[in-house]
Amino acid sequence: MRDAYRSDLDAITDALVEMTRLVGSAMARATTALLDADLALAESVIAADDQVDALYRQVEEQALDLLARQSPVAGDLRTVVTSLRIVADLERMGDLADHVASVARRRFPASAVPAELRGTVLEMGQVAQRIVTKAGSVIASRDVASAAELERDDDAMDSLHKRLFSLILADDWDGGVEAAIDVTLVGRYYERYADHAVSVARRVVFLVTGERPARVTS
């Protein structure tokens, strides 16, 4: 019974790590689609979200099945319930990559990102990659040190998000209201993506150390 539990739990962990890979790739491709106004790429990101959703349902069923068959208690119970939380964060990260791709699609053949903001959006995409890769490592290895790094990446994302607003609020910015709306939404999607990655890491830290993660509020 103990071994069966461990192998069920490993299957869930593997699926969660696979999801970080998928939602990481989705956000990387969504960023490229957004910056290059690449319609085909945007559509491939949107279509690929089904795979993330399928894994979400799979993990949910696996966790319920494990709870029903093994009736874990204490730390084991917390591990399974934490997986249910993490899978919800990852599913949402997939949605947010999908949303970035949808903005790219909506503005095609134009780019939704004015030239003077491209560098900042590119950096947001890069920070998103770093953060989701670390979230995958934290899930796979329960590496609490990486979780702390991930918090710093999230601070970097917040700074980039603020920079985005200061650029569109500058006196000399003349991109217009439509671009301001797109950039506001896109900025929010990246920021929320990073928040969910932080939330994943904090949940793992809570499991390992018993220290309850601070609330992710933004």
Added chain:
Amino acid sequence: MRDAYRSDLDAITDALVEMTRLVGSAMARATTALLDADLALAESVIAADDQVDALYRQVEEQALDLLARQSPVAGDLRTVVTSLRIVADLERMGDLADHVASVARRRFPASAVPAELRGTVLEMGQVAQRIVTKAGSVIASRDVASAAELERDDDAMDSLHKRLFSLILADDWDGGVEAAIDVTLVGRYYERYADHAVSVARRVVFLVTGERPARVTS
């Protein structure tokens, strides 16, 4: 044991219904604070979110405790796991009310909402009230019919959200970029609030009917 389980579960349901009341009141007050540029009211909404967070942690502990002590299976297990999902949606709805209040606070003493958009934002606040009240009823009574009504309210919210964009994108709109950013964010907060309420209702429907809820994507 059966009775203990039932009474534990009732306590969780009561806490969830109480949370719908709190996050409903928070969004109603946040809407007033936003439209009237009422700083004290905005701050009271922001401070009150701690209560929602405390209930969130309470429900999470109650659910874990119930899983550990009673080891429910089948429908009972799904009910407890669903509560964990619902409490996360409600906690997030509290955050979104907090975010609306934060926009009001940031723009004080000005109002973040230009005069020509006030009617639409007021309506979004009213739909938010209807939808969270129904979500509370659906949790309390497992009333699947109300869940369908709630989907229609969510469609109304989506229409209002689209109207908000069409107003700020109109040729004669001269509210400027800062207002466009505020309105884009606020619109998104109301829309997400409604999405989470729909998600709550769909989870209850899934419990009652076994029909898996459609994905909430926006």
